[in-house]
Amino acid sequence: MTYCVAIRLTTGLVLLADTRTNAGVDNISKYRKLFTWTEPGERSVALMTAGNLAITQAVVSLLQEPIDNPGSNAESVLTAPTLFRVAELVGDAMREVQSRYGPGLAATGESATSSIVVAGQRAGGQVRLFLVYSAGNFIEATDDTSFFQIGEHKYGKPILDRVITPDTSLEDAKTAALLSMDSTLRSNLTVGMPLDLAVLPADSFAFSELRRIEPEDPHFHALSHAWSELMREAFVQARQQAQAEIQNGRKDGGQQMLG
Amino acid sequence: MTYCVAIRLTTGLVLLADTRTNAGVDNISKYRKLFTWTEPGERSVALMTAGNLAITQAVVSLLQEPIDNPGSNAESVLTAPTLFRVAELVGDAMREVQSRYGPGLAATGESATSSIVVAGQRAGGQVRLFLVYSAGNFIEATDDTSFFQIGEHKYGKPILDRVITPDTSLEDAKTAALLSMDSTLRSNLTVGMPLDLAVLPADSFAFSELRRIEPEDPHFHALSHAWSELMREAFVQARQQAQAEIQNGRKDGGQQMLG
Numbered sequence: 001m002t003y004c005v006a007i008r009l010t011t012g013l014v015l016l017a018d019t020r021t022n023a024g025v026d027n028i029s030k031y032r033k034l035f036t037w038t039e040p041g042e043r044s045v046a047l048m049t050a051g052n053l054a055i056t057q058a059v060v061s062l063l064q065e066p067i068d069n070p071g072s073n074a075e076s077v078l079t080a081p082t083l084f085r086v087a088e089l090v091g092d093a094m095r096e097v098q099s100r101y102g103p104g105l106a107a108t109g110e111s112a113t114s115s116i117v118v119a120g121q122r123a124g125g126q127v128r129l130f131l132v133y134s135a136g137n138f139i140e141a142t143d144d145t146s147f148f149q150i151g152e153h154k155y156g157k158p159i160l161d162r163v164i165t166p167d168t169s170l171e172d173a174k175t176a177a178l179l180s181m182d183s184t185l186r187s188n189l190t191v192g193m194p195l196d197l198a199v200l201p202a203d204s205f206a207f208s209e210l211r212r213i214e215p216e217d218p219h220f221h222a223l224s225h226a227w228s229e230l231m232r233e234a235f236v237q238a239r240q241q242a243q244a245e246i247q248n249g250r251k252d253g254g255q256q257m258l259g
Numbered sequence: 260m261t262y263c264v265a266i267r268l269t270t271g272l273v274l275l276a277d278t279r280t281n282a283g284v285d286n287i288s289k290y291r292k293l294f295t296w297t298e299p300g301e302r303s304v305a306l307m308t309a310g311n312l313a314i315t316q317a318v319v320s321l322l323q324e325p326i327d328n329p330g331s332n333a334e335s336v337l338t339a340p341t342l343f344r345v346a347e348l349v350g351d352a353m354r355e356v357q358s359r360y361g362p363g364l365a366a367t368g369e370s371a372t373s374s375i376v377v378a379g380q381r382a383g384g385q386v387r388l389f390l391v392y393s394a395g396n397f398i399e400a401t402d403d404t405s406f407f408q409i410g411e412h413k414y415g416k417p418i419l420d421r422v423i424t425p426d427t428s429l430e431d432a433k434t435a436a437l438l439s440m441d442s443t444l445r446s447n448l449t450v451g452m453p454l455d456l457a458v459l460p461a462d463s464f465a466f467s468e469l470r471r472i473e474p475e476d477p478h479f480h481a482l483s484h485a486w487s488e489l490m491r492e493a494f495v496q497a498r499q500q501a502q503a504e505i506q507n508g509r510k511d512g513g514q515q516m517l518g
Contacts, residue, residue, distance in 0.1 A: 230493035231422065235418070
């Protein structure tokens with residue numbers, strides 16, 4: 001399985017992916033699921049992948065080909081005129097790979113289902129975030145829905161639902177993504193460290209952070225530990241606040257007029 | 260879908276169930292999923308159900324029959340010598356119902372999958388918590404695994420993983436169950452209010468709380484609101500604490516011996 005989360009804010013993008021893949025529960029490997037391309041000062045593009053690994057690797061390889069062979073003049077994620085067109089290129093590659101392997105996978109009862117997050121910004125355009133499905137069609141994140149999750153999305157959704165709005169700061173969104181991942185890592189064995197993190201501030205056309213977070217990363221450990229402690233304190237505090245609110249409510253409701 | 264959570268502590272049991280059922284996404288109803296029986300001073304038993312509603316209703320009806328007809332002398336959840344035997348009775352009823360309807364459901368491609376939480380205590384025994392599967396077999400909660408969840412369990416698992424131990428107080432466990440439910444309600448439409456709550460303190464053989472929490476319940480609203488606020492504060496605080504911890508670590512590591 002996989003867990004990837006992508007958050008689109010007015011101030012930029014935060015992307016976080018795990019690296020665990022598994023064939024059944026007894027065959028676990030480590031693969032990168034976050035891929036980035038940058039044309040300095042002009043654009044930065046990132047993909048995150050989930051689903052059938054052979055499918056998503058083939059899609060990424062197809063997208064890499066015109067970049068490795070610039071003489072071919074084929075359109076690439078670095079030359080496409082818009083981010084919408086980048087998402088179309090990813091969808092086209094997905095359709096090509098699905099049409100090649102889909103029938104064979106269906107015949108053996110294996111899943112070809114895959115999904116790919118496409119995110120980035122080009123000079124002259126906005127920060128944009130897309131989710132490409134197995135059929136190659138895609139949806140775009142809007143101010144109403146500011147984040148996409150692929151893979152094991154349920155454990156880490158509550159904190160995103162509570163915290164993320166388009167106006168959340170990049171720093172807060174990074175923390176929320178890390179804590180959303182932490183919740184998922186703790187509760188599901190098919191999502192695993194290390195993690196890959198990318199932060200793309202709006203109008204910078206360069207990733208301000210692009211790094212691997214290893215299992216022993218002291219900051220991630222400290223954040224995870226602090227969060228656990230704060231959660232434990234918060235839920236006692238939540239109960240006390242709720243009781244206080246109810247008692248004040250009763251007092252207000254029951255207060256007699258005096259004259 | 261459904262979300263039920265059952266927590267077994269040294270000090271007793273906390274059970275919380277939603278009431279939403281759905282056939283597809285366009286046929287939503289409200290059904291009780293928490294059922295209790297008490298023989299005052301001798302035992303209290305509770306069930307929570309998930310899965311195919313016709314199956315679980317039939318199981319509960321079968322279990323109710325010997326209680327409604329005490330003359331039959333058939334063994335019931337109120338007369339079984341142990342809680343283990345109560346779980347066996349539930350499993351037997353499950354097997355009977357599954358063998359009656361399972362083949363027909365399989366023939367039409369419908370799911371017969373169901374699961375039932377069995378919890379309670381009898382005089383002379385411990386507080387016990389079981390999870391009965393569709394096949395009628397069951398597992399028991401131990402100190403290593405102090406809670407069971409059935410239905411839409413993923414959204415609400417992280418807070419339980421972080422907070423619940425066998426030594427958690429009943430009051431804290433109740434709060435954790437309500438917040439686990441709140442996270443699930445916010446993130447998944449197939450889980451819905453009202454809720455049914457049962458609290459059984461150890462060695463009391465009577466539920467100290469057994470009540471329905473309606474959508475407009477002011478305490479649940481206040482708790483949910485306080486939790487959202489505290490989560491938002493906590494994740495900023497978690498980041499700050501993590502940064503401070505890292506900086507202190509660096510300082511400690513880099514400090515020179517002076518003599």
